[in-house]
Amino acid sequence: MSAHTTAARRAHGKPDAARAKPAALIALDWGTTSLRAYLFDAAGEVLDTRMSTAGIMNLPVPAEEGGFDAAFDEACGVWLAQSSALPVLAAGMVGSAQGWVSAPYVETPASEDALVAGIVRVRTASGVEVAVVPGVLEPGALPNVMRGEETQIFGALGERGAQFDARADAAMQAPMQPALIGLPGTHAKWVVVEGARIERFYTFMTGEVYAALTAHTILGRTMKRPAAPDTAAFLRGVTVAREHGCAGVLATAFSTRTLGLTDQLAADEQPDYLSGLLIGHELAGLDAVLARRDVELAACAPRLIGADALCERYRLALAQFGCSGAQIVHRATERGLWRVAVRAGLVAPTDQTSQTNQTA
Amino acid sequence: MSAHTTAARRAHGKPDAARAKPAALIALDWGTTSLRAYLFDAAGEVLDTRMSTAGIMNLPVPAEEGGFDAAFDEACGVWLAQSSALPVLAAGMVGSAQGWVSAPYVETPASEDALVAGIVRVRTASGVEVAVVPGVLEPGALPNVMRGEETQIFGALGERGAQFDARADAAMQAPMQPALIGLPGTHAKWVVVEGARIERFYTFMTGEVYAALTAHTILGRTMKRPAAPDTAAFLRGVTVAREHGCAGVLATAFSTRTLGLTDQLAADEQPDYLSGLLIGHELAGLDAVLARRDVELAACAPRLIGADALCERYRLALAQFGCSGAQIVHRATERGLWRVAVRAGLVAPTDQTSQTNQTA
Incomplete structure (x- = not known):
């Protein structure tokens, strides 16, 4: 190396x-x-x-x-x-x-x-x-x-x-109004900041699991990389996770294959669909843990730190969860x-x- | 080959x-x-x-x-x-x-x-x-x-x-009493049988995701295979998924690493802990989808088909969900x-x- x-x-x-x-x-x-x-x-x-x-x-x-x-x-x-x-x-x-x-x-x-x-x-x-x-x-x-x-x-x-x-x-900064910061990536983090202190945070292995699923499971075998990112397929995955995700990602991930087998998801739609599924499950999980502290994801205006294209994906996914105020922080x-x-x-x-x- | x-x-x-x-x-x-x-x-x-x-x-x-x-x-x-x-x-x-x-x-x-x-x-x-x-x-x-x-x-x-x-x-067979059959493995299946017909079923990629996580993510790097299966570590994983699993498996999986980093989970406990986590999330997901049809997992007496040792693990995990009547079907x-x-x-x-x- x-x-x-x-x-x-x-x-x-x-x-x-x-x-x-x-x-x-x-x-x-x-x-x-x-x-x-x-x-x-x-x-x-x-x-x-x-x-x-x-x-x-x-x-x-x-x-x-x-x-x-x-x-x-x-x-x-x-x-x-x-x-x-x-x-x-x-x-x-x-x-x-x-x-x-x-x-x-x-x-x-x-x-x-x-x-x-x-x-x-x-x-x-x-x-x-x-x-x-x-x-x-x-x-x-x-x-x-x-x-x-x-x-x-x-x-x-x-x-x-x-x-x-x-x-x-x-x-x-207002003590009663915690801020939410998202750092998408290999190990995505969601961080609650209160009074200029990192109060608590959650790690989701979304990026690394996506890489492992596409490269090392049956899901990758039928996939083709699209010429350009397929936003519609991505949002479809987010929606499935949000609306039909109650069995968890171990179950919904398999739909990448079965929708392909039944001609409902083209090979070159599968990578972005799976990405949407995983990010959708991440946000559903975030929503659930925030709710336990009476914080509503939809009411948050999260700041996103990371690669622009990925942060943009998260902005789109967050909007599906009713959270439309996400902003990307640069530098x-x-x-x-x-x-x-x-x-x-x-x-x-x-x-x-x-x-x-x-x-x- | x-x-x-x-x-x-x-x-x-x-x-x-x-x-x-x-x-x-x-x-x-x-x-x-x-x-x-x-x-x-x-x-x-x-x-x-x-x-x-x-x-x-x-x-x-x-x-x-x-x-x-x-x-x-x-x-x-x-x-x-x-x-x-x-x-x-x-x-x-x-x-x-x-x-x-x-x-x-x-x-x-x-x-x-x-x-x-x-x-x-x-x-x-x-x-x-x-x-x-x-x-x-x-x-x-x-x-x-x-x-x-x-x-x-x-x-x-x-x-x-x-x-x-x-x-x-x-x-x-009784039409009002659907039977539940579990087939643990690479792509675990849970099947609802009613009136001698396969009515509906769910697939969980538990076995394949476990293999991908251990071989191709950071979680595998700190793991050591134990000399013998570690049932206590396995059940600990099941319990974490059941009690602290609301963020989903993308989040809880990372605890395999962080519990290790904080000296709370030995290297040779990590494989069985992660296995318990995944199977715990599978059963929590199953519980949730069954509940949508007013079927209670705890009230089921599932039959398990598969390798004896794996089915035995599922029996232990099911018991954590209050489902104590699982039976292994041979041949x-x-x-x-x-x-x-x-x-x-x-x-x-x-x-x-x-x-x-x-x-x-």
């Missing part, structure tokens, strides 16, 4: 203006299968971004042979060569037991201050200190964990960089990393921060 | 007595990944059994090169060499669109007579006629299909071979094949039938 770093690119804003600004922070979103590195100026603006496939399970050389150092150097060496004293922050699976250094989970309810207090530091072979953000654990009969999402969530809270402004996001990762770095004192933001960082 | 036929063995009864009896019927349970062949005498007793891995997706040579003939000859050639005029019946995926000959589905409600009327015949290269039993289709928004199970179900109905005796199994496949063959006039049973065939 070898890692591949894409060519550096300017991420946002005006390249010429940005080039003139000095770098102030390196921040990493380091997950299982990818590493994204951001170079910030002192106003919290992203000057440069580098992406690599060197996730913690996909290092260029094994961890015990310096794999983390190698991946870090490959991603950030160019930046550090120019200014070696840059502070470095990292969030994600890099802080797990299989990561570079173990940053033990902070328990819910988890504030930004608690996250900062849980930061653990690791020194690279070349002497750079990397501050690693802990994940969040919700204890209980069915514990839940996150690593990386906590940083994105704080990035989505409010629109200003360093300062948390309650007025800027009243709905998310939550960069914003969260910047916010935590400021809170941790790794970087002192200039006045410009709230100006530049709030333009999504 | 090559098929392997196990050495012939006497299946039941007294070998010496059986050897003396002349063969009267060959019957095949021919599925996707296996082929089981039974040699019956005229009293419906199994004289010999041969098993092979030559399922329809695992033929010794490709189907278009005579794979079905080759598998059939390998399994039954010895028997036909001794008496070439034996009638042959086959049930299972051999009658699917990917099988030897397509035997179109019979729709629910499906009686034994309807199955017999739907039999399709195929002639082997050596001139033997094989009667292939159709599967059953339940049309609707979520269609369901079975192939092979219908034959086992009729084998489980009543305890007598050729004749269906309503008095012998009143609970299963349902042989009995069903014999019954259908008699009903189809392929074999004329001697008087002895009801005696020998009812000793389970």
Whole structure:
């Protein structure tokens, strides 16, 4: 397995203006299968971004042979060569037991201050200190964990960089009005935020189960990838899960095959139908757990963090559940990393921060 | 892929007595990944059994090169060499669109007579006629299909071979008292039988999803196979699905990992815990769909058809749902094949039938 770093690119804003600004922070979103590195100026603006496939399970050389150092150097060496004293922050699976250094989970309810207090530091072979953000654990009969999402969530809270402004996001902050944040993906998370703290959350293995079902069960055998995503088939799956889902997804999933066998679902409709089924079951499950706390999914205005196309799918699916106010949050990762770095004192933001960082 | 036929063995009864009896019927349970062949005498007793891995997706040579003939000859050639005029019946995926000959589905409600009327015949290269039993289709928004199970179900109905005796199994036959039959496995089926007809049924992809989750998702990475099945871990999974399952299996499955991460579930407890979770969700789903028809799972005395160890697991899981009267039915496949063959006039049973065939 070898890692591949894409060519550096300017991420946002005006390249010429940005080039003139000095770098102030390196921040990493380091997950299982990818590493994204951001170079910030002192106003919290992203000057440069580098992406690599060197996730913690996909290092260029094994961890015990310096794999983390190698991946870090490959991603950030160019930046550090120019200014070696840059502070470095990292969030994600890099802080797990299989990561570079173990940053033990902070328990819910988890504030930004608690996250900062849980930061653990690791020194690279070349002497750079990397501050690693802990994940969040919700204890209980069915514990839940996150690593990386906590940083994105704080990035989505409010629109200003360093300062948390309650007025800027009243709905998310009013103590009686919990905010709901969805992070679709391999392990989709739904997070309830109350009073700027991660109060509780749920993990749905929707993306990974979809991949396993399509690649490794009979359902995949009759499927054909459509030329373009089939929204009608997707919504049909959502509706089946919502209206006929009471037997659960272990039962409804089989309809992907039987509707095909009975000529009611074409081969190239089956992938999106199954995707809709699974996301529909996820939202039905979310609806049920929220209802137990007297929260109505239909009355929520969830914020969605993730790939645009996937978030758009969730918006459509949520609308089927009567939840029409979902909004997609952009750049939550960069914003969260910047916010935590400021809170941790790794970087002192200039006045410009709230100006530049709030333009999504 | 090559098929392997196990050495012939006497299946039941007294070998010496059986050897003396002349063969009267060959019957095949021919599925996707296996082929089981039974040699019956005229009293419906199994004289010999041969098993092979030559399922329809695992033929010794490709189907278009005579794979079905080759598998059939390998399994039954010895028997036909001794008496070439034996009638042959086959049930299972051999009658699917990917099988030897397509035997179109019979729709629910499906009686034994309807199955017999739907039999399709195929002639082997050596001139033997094989009667292939159709599967059953339940049309609707979520269609369901079975192939092979219908034959086992009729084998489980009543305890007598050729004749269906309503008095012998009143609970299963009384029109107001539907019988529930469970067939655990890769695609577990739960079947409601009313008035000796397959009225409706549900398919749960429990076994296949379990295999995909353990082999192809993050859940498998921390698992260790226990030395012996861990019933306590299994029941813990069932209980979690029953008591904390409202978010659905996409959510609860992740607890296999998080309980491990938090040192609450050992690596070698995780496989059975996940198995319990999935079966628990299956039964919760079954409970919900039965309740919509005012049938209470806890009040049912389901019959279970399948591998003994798996059926025993289901008995334990059902008891957690208050359903303590489940019984395991043995030899349902042989009995069903014999019954259908008699009903189809392929074999004329001697008087002895009801005696020998009812000793389970």
